[in-house]
Structure formats: C-alpha cells, structure tokens
Amino acid sequence: MKVGFIGTGSMGSILIESLIQSGALQPEHMIASNRTFSKVELLEAKYPGFQAVQSNVQVAGDSDILFLCVKPKEFRQVAEEIKGAVCAEQIVVSITSPVQIKQLESVLKGKIAKIIPSITNYVCSGATLCIYGDRITPEDQILLERLLSNISLPIRVAEEYTRVSSDLSSCGPAFLAFFVQKFVDAAVEQTGIPREEAVRLAAEMVLGTGKLLTVGGFSPESLQKRVSVPGGITEEALHLLDVRLQGVFNELIETTHSKFFEDVDKVEAQFYAPK
Ligand SMILES: NC(=O)c1ccc[n+]([C@@H]2O[C@H](COP(=O)([O-])OP(=O)(O)OC[C@H]3O[C@@H](n4cnc5c(N)ncnc54)[C@H](OP(=O)(O)O)[C@@H]3O)[C@@H](O)[C@H]2O)c1
Structure with a gap:
C-alpha cells in the first residue's frame, strides 16, 4: 500500500513524521510533493526510502490513500490538476474543514474522506476527526482508522459539526x-x-x-x-x-465559525467558478 501527500507544510509534515515515527508506515510506502520542493526534499533526506517528487499528478497516480494537505484557497487548483490521475478505487483524504465532501466528489472520482488532524498527533496523542463521503466503504473506514489509530484516537463526527x-x-x-x-x-x-x-x-x-x-x-x-x-x-x-x-x-x-463561513464561501466560489 502506498500513501501519498500533496502539501508538506505544517500539518502534512506532522502527519508524515508521526506516521513514520510511530511505525505505522515505512518511508518506502510514502510519496509526497510540495509546491516549494525543498520542503519535501528535507523529508526525503531525513527518512531514507521516502519518495519526494515534483509532480502532484505523480503522487495522485501512485497512491492508494492520498492526503491533500493544502490550504482551502489551494484546493480547487490541486483538485483540477490531479483529477485525471485519481481513479474510483483510491481513497482521497482532505484535511481541511471548509472544503465540503460533495465539492471534492464533484471533481475527483475517488472515495472521499475528511480527516482533521491535530498538532497533538505529533506526539501520537489527541484525536483525529473522521468524516466520510457516501462512496467510502466500511472497510475503507476501518483501514483509515487503523492507520490513524497509530498516532491518535480517530473519532467520527457529522460533517455539520466539523468546525466546532x-x-x-x-x-x-x-x-x-x-x-x-x-x-x-x-x-x-x-x-x-x-x-x-x-x-x-x-x-x-x-x-x-x-x-x-x-x-x-x-x-x-x-x-x-x-x-x-x-x-x-x-x-x-x-x-x-x-x-x-x-x-x-x-x-x-462565534469567531471561529464566522471565519470558517468566510472560508466556506471562498471555497464555494472556487468550486463553482468557471474553469
Ligand atoms: N495547522 C494545524 O494545526 C491544522 C490542524 C488541522 C487541519 N489543518 C488544515 O491543514 C491544511 C494545511 O494547513 P497547514 O497548517 O499545514 O498549512 P501550510 O503549513 O501552509 O501547508 C500547506 C502546504 O501546501 C503546499 N502547497 C500549496 N499549494 C500547493 C500546490 N499547488 N501543490 C503542492 N503543494 C502545495 C504549501 O507549499 P509552500 O511550501 O510552497 O507554501 C505548503 O507547504 C489547512 O487547510 C488547515 O486548515 C491544519
């Protein structure tokens, strides 16, 4: 099984490092890309076998489970870029709260989940929030939660409670x-x-x-x-x-929710804007 990451900023790298350090994944089973390539190269240098590549499309095509760890404003562009490489059997995980599962399902053929990690996962502690789309099977959910349980307590939440x-x-x-x-x-x-x-x-x-x-x-x-x-x-x-x-x-x-709804509107504008 290959696990891919697009975006190795703060949260992408925390996920990668904690999954390796907990023994959940071997670096050889991981592939990642990042807009600023030097960031993902650092991970390749630190973890022999870890594969850093320049192309998001290559990461998408080579992954059984694909984590999208970019910010809300970058989502549409990345989704459009990789859509040809994502097939129906792949699990695609968004880690960002304002992007709705239905929006990703409208662009990508894969089985979509939203997983919200926490910085506490860096020390294999805290929760990861799990929200699933209709295409994802109970077996896929177990697979994801088994992976995440190495670094956290996976907790299922309804999409409407994602923000809180x-x-x-x-x-x-x-x-x-x-x-x-x-x-x-x-x-x-x-x-x-x-x-x-x-x-x-x-x-x-x-x-x-x-x-x-x-x-x-x-x-x-x-x-x-x-x-x-x-x-x-x-x-x-x-x-x-x-x-x-x-x-x-x-x-x-109220403050977090008002900022969240601003981001939801911005993401919605991206997804419904003409390509
Ligand atoms: N930070 C947290 O505690 C936390 C917790 C839960 C969820 N999240 C969510 O996780 C998401 C990422 O947050 P973050 O804190 O990790 O942000 P971040 O540090 O800015 O990381 C985002 C990464 O995405 C890369 N990127 C942007 N556009 C790209 C593209 N087109 N192709 C490939 N890579 C691209 C950026 O590359 P560059 O190096 O070029 O900037 C950057 O490294 C956000 O939606 C956030 O809400 C964060």
Missing part, C-alpha cells in the same frame, strides 16, 4: 497553550518564580489533567469539585474565572 469539533480538537492546543502562557506570565510577574520552572509545572499540570479527563474517570465538573475545598483557595479563584470569563467561550466559537 476542530475548535475543540485542533485549535484547542493553541487555546490551552495561550492559557498556560498567561498563567505563567502572571506567576512570574507577581512572584518572581523562574519562568522555566513555572512552564514546567504548568505543562506537567496540563498533561496530568488530560489523563484525569481521559483515563482518570473525571469530568470537567467533577475534577473542579474534587480540587476545590469549600471556602478554599481554588474555589475562590474558580469563582473569579467564572465571573471574568462570562461569555468569552461563546464569543470564541
């Missing part, structure tokens, strides 16, 4: 890192604790909290309750957060 699921799963690491950064900044500023020490403590705390919420049997609510002694320090600080962050997360979701 991506907010939680793929944007979430940036949001949580922002929280950690602000928490550390304040700790350093107010107490003088060395920054590296504060970052280390906060990072270990995030790791442990993730474990409590996944395998530790806690929900977000029960965890807060367990840590807060009535009338104690944590309870008072949680009350402050509750008051000061009122409505912030609703606004956050």
